[in-house]
Amino acid sequence: MIGRISHIWRAAALAVLPFLAAPGAFAQTAAQPMVGAPTPWGMGLQASGGPIKDAISDFNTLVFWIIVGITIFVGLLLAWVLWRYSAARNPTPSQTSHNTALEIAWTVIPVLILIVIAVPSFRLIYYQDRARDAEFTVTVTGHQWYWNYRLPDHGNFAFDSRPVYEEDLRPGQLRNLEVDEPLVIPVGATVRVLTQGVDVIHSFFVPSLGVQKYTIPGRTLETWMRADRPGTYYGQCNQICGVNHWFMPIQIRAVPREEFEAWVASARTRFAHTIPGNEAPALAEGAADTIRIAAARE
Structure with a gap:
């Protein structure tokens, strides 16, 4: 049974993997010549035809996974709060306020996330801005x-x-x-x-x-x-x-x-x-x- 389950999970991972790849990764392997245009029911970014779009796709993937992590964390936190602090489990709500550690955490962590996003963002902006050794x-x-x-x-x-x-x-x-x-x-x-x-x-x-x-x-x-x-x-x-x-x-x-x-x-x-x-x-x-x-x- 365990072996069968592992095979099922492996197959599911292989099936989902293409959708987790960088946007346009499989479109890039299409037959030549490449056509950079919207496609019916297309999802994600268009396939990349050059280095600037490669950098944009990488940055898009970074921000996407940051958003996924934040969404999962907030969803789990909300579910835990609904379960832990329901009226049945917590009939007498706590009157505690101004938790110093919590306030520092919810200030510092978002700042760190913004820094992680800002550094590659500025690099990308400057990368796009000026041509180096243009022909x-x-x-x-x-x-x-x-x-x-x-x-x-x-x-x-x-x-x-x-x-x-x-x-x-x-x-x-x-x-x-x-x-x-x-x-x-x-x-x-x-x-x-x-x-x-x-x-x-x-x-x-x-x-x-x-x-x-x-x-x-x-x-x-x-x-x-x-x-x-x-x-x-x-x-x-x-x-x-x-x-x-x-x-x-x-x-x-x-x-x-x-x-x-x-x-x-x-x-x-x-x-x-x-x-x-x-x-x-x-x-x-x-x-x-x-x-x-x-x-x-x-």
């Missing part, structure tokens, strides 16, 4: 309601990225996430991302790459991203930026370096009118300062 820069400009991407290190060409309407979707394309001109980056490259806004505040948000940065008019903000796996990574503006807010999906394709170089050569031809010196319209407001900032930080 190139992408300037992201938010408009109502589309994105503009500029690659100052590859000829300074720029292009707009707008959604594909539902009636124009091809088989396999994702509704409200596909765009006509996705941003292409090479796999394994550290890409500095400089964000700016033209009209209102937008938010450049790609969950599977761990990228989240506001685009604020009159300011240039910095973050970075790196896709360690080839594939397509989707995102959206998650800042309510007006009536056509949903028109701002993000699509990033991570491809081998040779394919990226071929895309750059093609894009420089297709978007030649945006390159200064080719009788192009002026750069978006603040773009020149953005490029100088990127060069200064190299």
